[in-house]
Amino acid sequence: MATAAALVGSCIVLFGALPVLLARADWPSRAPRAAVILWQAIGVSGSLGAIGAGIAIATAPLHTSLPVGTARMIEGGLGRLNVYEAIGLALATYIAGGLSGSFVVTFARTLRARGRHRRVLDLVGNRSDLLPGTIVLDHSAAVAYCLPGLRPRIVLSSGTLRTLEGNEIMAVVEHERGHVHARHDLVMLPLMSLLGPFHWLPYARLAPASVATLLEMAADDYACRSHSRRDVAAALVHLAAAGAGRIPSCAFSATGSVVTRRVRRLAFEDNSRTVGLAALTAACAVFVLPLVCILGTAAT
Amino acid sequence: MAARLGGLERKVMEVLWTDLGVPVSVRQIEEQVPGYAYTTLLTVLTRLHRKGLVRRTKDGRAFLYAATTSREEYTAELMREALEAVTDRSAVLARFAQSVSPAEAVVLRDVLAGLEDSKSNGRTRHDRSR
Numbered sequence: 001m002a003t004a005a006a007l008v009g010s011c012i013v014l015f016g017a018l019p020v021l022l023a024r025a026d027w028p029s030r031a032p033r034a035a036v037i038l039w040q041a042i043g044v045s046g047s048l049g050a051i052g053a054g055i056a057i058a059t060a061p062l063h064t065s066l067p068v069g070t071a072r073m074i075e076g077g078l079g080r081l082n083v084y085e086a087i088g089l090a091l092a093t094y095i096a097g098g099l100s101g102s103f104v105v106t107f108a109r110t111l112r113a114r115g116r117h118r119r120v121l122d123l124v125g126n127r128s129d130l131l132p133g134t135i136v137l138d139h140s141a142a143v144a145y146c147l148p149g150l151r152p153r154i155v156l157s158s159g160t161l162r163t164l165e166g167n168e169i170m171a172v173v174e175h176e177r178g179h180v181h182a183r184h185d186l187v188m189l190p191l192m193s194l195l196g197p198f199h200w201l202p203y204a205r206l207a208p209a210s211v212a213t214l215l216e217m218a219a220d221d222y223a224c225r226s227h228s229r230r231d232v233a234a235a236l237v238h239l240a241a242a243g244a245g246r247i248p249s250c251a252f253s254a255t256g257s258v259v260t261r262r263v264r265r266l267a268f269e270d271n272s273r274t275v276g277l278a279a280l281t282a283a284c285a286v287f288v289l290p291l292v293c294i295l296g297t298a299a300t
Numbered sequence: 301m302a303a304r305l306g307g308l309e310r311k312v313m314e315v316l317w318t319d320l321g322v323p324v325s326v327r328q329i330e331e332q333v334p335g336y337a338y339t340t341l342l343t344v345l346t347r348l349h350r351k352g353l354v355r356r357t358k359d360g361r362a363f364l365y366a367a368t369t370s371r372e373e374y375t376a377e378l379m380r381e382a383l384e385a386v387t388d389r390s391a392v393l394a395r396f397a398q399s400v401s402p403a404e405a406v407v408l409r410d411v412l413a414g415l416e417d418s419k420s421n422g423r424t425r426h427d428r429s430r
Binding site for chain 1: 313351371399409415
């Protein structure tokens with residue numbers, strides 16, 4: 001039972017306490033990509049740990065070690081379930097089934113919405129001659145976005161072309177290319193799918209917004225490789241201000257909107273290699289945590 | 301083939317969008333989109349009808365075709381989707397910048413002005429390297 005208790009404890013830390021701390025922390029903006037990996041490690045580790053906890057409950061009467069206990073349970077077959085097995089296996093099945101089922105549904109829904117958007121886009125949008133791989137929509141509102149996927153599209157409205165200067169437009173396109181190249185949509189998909197069955201978990205509630213912000217910062221960094229920080233920041237300020245007052249912003253938090261945090265970061269902050277390494281080390285530690293729980297408790 | 305048909309769908313829709321709501325025959329479309337066989341145009345129109353982009357009415361033995369929705373309405377629909385997209389609620393698309401309140405816009409312009417000053421002073425590392 002020690003293994004099960006350790007795994008349940010680690011899940012509470014991973015899905016409950018750690019996300020709350022991470023979402024409040026300031027340092028992730030200094031190493032956005034490493035911070036995203038840490039968020040992902042927490043998600044993977046917590047999910048595996050939770051499934052493992054279920055199996056550990058089921059096999060607890062058989063052996064203190066989870067691997068040995070599982071082997072014995074498989075050997076003995078599942079003829080009649082005792083109460084431990086019933087509770088443990090039900091838990092493991094619920095978590096594994098909920099995770100994979102919700103992922104499939106979210107994935108399919110997202111692909112369908114994207115496909116429909118892209119088909120209309122290809123019909124009414126104009127391919128830009130000046131910006132290869134970019135589609136211009138004839139609309140006065142200033143909007144820029146990317147439609148990710150296997151056949152990605154980078155879209156600017158004609159309002160955006162009027163609002164921004166040449167360098168700033170190029171910086172926006174480069175930012176979107178950053179999203180497309182790094183397949184940031186594939187990072188977001190599993191997080192979105194968690195929101196379905198496990199929306200009550202702090203991790204499921206906090207991870208999507210935090211990671212989405214970090215991915216925007218990572219794409220800003222990508223744009224900064226070929227453009228000045230000023231151009232990226234100016235594009236952000238001008239586009240965000242162009243819609244000011246007209247469209248309510250839904251992305252407010254205590255530290256200001258995501259746009260404000262990105263602009264401040266471009267203006268005042270440098271990325272830190274040390275912070276990045278620390279975050280990656282933490283990610284590794286998080287990743288092996290369930291294994292430590294299983295092996296550590298088996299010895300006693 | 302699919303890509304070619306996609307391009308042709310666009311051309312056909314452009315014809316239908318010029319006189320919105322006025323039904324036209326395949327022959328009339330053929331005149332405005334030269335170089336394609338009658339049957340190819342018919343295939344494209346059938347596809348567009350199946351997708352709901354085109355409405356058709358019986359005229360004797362043939363059909364007349366008209367666009368169901370204007371180009372502007374489709375554009376507005378895409379823009380609405382983009383404007384309503386909140387990145388932490390959907391993985392469908394990623395918008396470059398959400399809108400901010402007028403008060404926040406003022407603050408942001410100040411930060412940007414500061415960035416331009418530091419650039420002219422040559423203090424920003426990144427700008428100096430360019």
